[in-house]
Amino acid sequence: MPSTPLPTARTSAVDDDSRRASARLLPCLSCAVLCTLLYGLLLVLVVARWGPLMSLDAAFAGTLHRTAVTAPGWTGLIRVFSDWVWDPWTMRAVLAGAVLLLVRRGERRLALWVAATALLGTVLQQAMKALVDRDRPVWPDPVASAHYAAFPSGHALSALVAGALVLWLLRLAGARPLWRWTARAVVTVSVAGVAFTRLYLGVHWLSDVVGGWLLGGALVAGSATVYGVHHTPRTEVPGTAPRAE
Template structure:
């Protein structure tokens, strides 16, 4: 159900971005400009935000998932390793393809707070990677966690994903809808890949 909702919402946001809905454009500009003004006035917080977005950027997540996948293969959990690598890779590839299709410009400011890649804005690759990466670790640890611990783990994963998405807008390198779209795409990819790698039930014995 969560995956379906994420898919529908992502499609809606993508369509609104592609059609440049005035209401969405106004909201994006208002949020981004407000955060930019705050960032300029608070350079210390901006520096911390930059560190956070770098440490939890796409490549750190990819490398972390790759390392865990290698460990899983060593332990004989090849299926889990393949799922983790597929999920984090699919997120990056699909995010890149959507960027090509939408070709949405990033915010252009006279004095940028942070460097950004010269690619399209929608969706945020940082948000996609953080959402998928954090969830992968929770799902791999899930069998070892009790009920309360699982809830706490999912809460931490959600905070990581949302905080990374926030940094992209706070640093004025993405619009709010880019960050939201990135999180939604991450949830969608995670759900689809998890379903694809789910173990099929054993066939019923022949009577």
């Protein structure tokens, strides 16, 4: 009867590495699944024009718009942040800088992955806008204007995708805790700030912003999961030949 080989310390080390790699990917996978499910639910409610959601959107937008009309000074400042600081093109410029830095460091595969994720975010955003074709808020006294359909918010999606990708890259690079905490603070302020500016200016409904967050979160978390699965370094057992790919 053939004997069953006993586990060795070396194979145990490989198994431990595999388990640790899987544990690192689990939060990203969980986030991707959760965001996808919540986005799907929100999409159904928006398309069906579910009464409670429509009422919440209208009440929230109306309150902020009345404030914007009566405070032109603050409204002008908020328009600067919305149109320049947190504009989708600014977010794309940030990611372009990150991609160029990765290329200079010789990490071309990761640079291509980041660029492809960002591009896919733009494609998904425009496809969903065309599919849902939701009207933006209409006011007798508008303080700002915007183009294309409302759902999901492109500003909200772009800010979250850019911020989440930057945080992911810092984690992959093993950046110091101070840099990572600082980046988290900047990303949090930016993601929340851009959402507030779009609502305050009366060019989006609350559910548009939440939809942008959820779609962007699902995209980045899914992208990070797939990258981790296909690019996690394998630990070979010493004395054995590497497996053919």
